[in-house]
Amino acid sequence: MAKFYLGNIVILPLFELTQKQASKLALVSQGLNKSNAFGQGVNGVNAAVKHLSYIQIDSISVIQRAHHHCLWSRVKNYQPDFIEQLIAQKQIFEYWSHAAAYLPIQDYRFSLPKKHAIAAGEKHWWEKNPIAEKRVLQRIQQEGPLRAKDFERDNTKKGSGWWDWKPDKVALEQLFIEGELMVVERRGFQKVYDLTERVLPAGIDTTVPSTNEFERHLICSYIRAHGFANAQQISYLRKGLKNNITRTCQGMLENNELQQVTLGDQTYYALPNITDLLKQSVNRNLVNILSPFDNAVIQRKRLSEVFGFDYQIECYVPPTKRQYGYFSLPLLWGTEFVGRMDTKIDRKTQIFHIQNLHLETAKVDEFVEVLQPAIKAFIQFNHGVDIKVHKVTSEQTLGANKEANIVQRLQIL
Known part of the structure; x- marks a missing residue:
């Protein structure tokens, strides 16, 4: 990339992202571009938490809880006790990010500003x-x-x-x-x-970060995990931080620690390694069944801007107003979101219920083919032994015979 000089300051030109580049960059940064992007086993989970900076904890348990689901999406041999192992090893800890979360222990000192503020009366x-x-x-x-x-x-x-x-x-x-x-x-x-x-493990840094250190930590952690971001996204659910984050980003931009990229008419910040990230490959046939609380989809406005996918979790919506179902999971195929699937595991019968599979792709047959093994793996993750598909809907006109055929194909484990 060419560089420009303003006096002694090096100025990097704006990097114009296409929609395909933006979605690729986001998924590579999230480790969703290929299987086991962070490795396998406990070490893979530890690497994933470090890279993503947090894994959100949620209590909804119609299927495996969100923190387990998010890590299973990135570490294919994931087991729920891996988290407990990492806590026991003092590699991760539980606290508050934008919500309750598991955090890497090396980031412990960045939890101190919130702790001290609450102890002081907030x-x-x-x-x-x-x-x-x-x-x-x-x-x-x-x-x-x-x-x-x-x-x-x-x-x-x-x-x-x-x-x-x-x-x-x-x-x-x-x-x-x-x-x-x-x-x-x-x-x-x-x-x-x-x-x-x-x-706390021996030798852990417990010095309270300065305001600037804390803001830089948020900025770098977020962009590392998402590829590019604006101040509103970085300060998500952190009251009163947006203006400070904007100011710190501008300072980092002037020091060439960040560069600006555009997507359509929106401007974002990125790290200087953006071209290296874009060189990484994406498995176009990989299907990811994601949690509604997954790091990649938790900010719904960003999800729409980057992927053109309008998504809402409907467990908080009155039943009569639900369009897709109580706990509908985003379906990612390669770099595109192509549907959502409302699911529930009956733990007594071990039957995995697909209440509604809603398809948003014209390539229905091709997608169902690659969805089958993904669903089988997801059922095993949820300790299911059988499956029942209740309904299939689509943006395309399927017809009764087509819907019945899809149901039949998915119910063969």
């Missing part, structure tokens, strides 16, 4: 309760790691939701979000808390 969800917090800390100091269920309720009324948590559970979460406690494991889906000083 509200996360609940008001502080010094008496309950003192009681909780004393028990954990004396007894070791504990769960919320290890603390008795202060009355006999059963809680009806997160707003009705008992004081000790609220205290545990408050101390966790302030940084006094860390999660050492999950039993089932319940957090087990211990003192931070007993959890």
